[in-house]
Amino acid sequence: MNIQKLIAILILGVIMVSSSIYFVQKSNNVEMSQFNYQQVSSSDDCYGPGAPCSSNDQCCSGSCNQRPRSWLAQCS
Structure with missing residues (x-):
């Protein structure tokens, strides 16, 4: 496997993990906001x-x- 493919896969992996963490945090904030009264x-x-x-x-x-x-x- 050449280095360029390895770097591309690594970058895609980082983007996917960071975006999934962002969406999980965003959905938790929505749930918690229902109970802020x-x-x-x-x-x-x-x-x-x-x-x-x-x-x-x-x-x-x-x-x-x-x-x-x-x-x-x-x-x-």
Whole structure:
């Protein structure tokens, strides 16, 4: 095998590994951003907009949007 092919394969390998690491980190950030929510008041057991919920009484204002799947429900 000549040196040019070896270098080309090495460069392609580095590009593939670095791009897959980038996309894995990006997908983790998307998942984590769903859970970045604020608790409006520490004395109450209610959550602000964007918080995961299972019933309307968990949300301080608005309602619990049940989206297509119940585990994706969030306060609005």
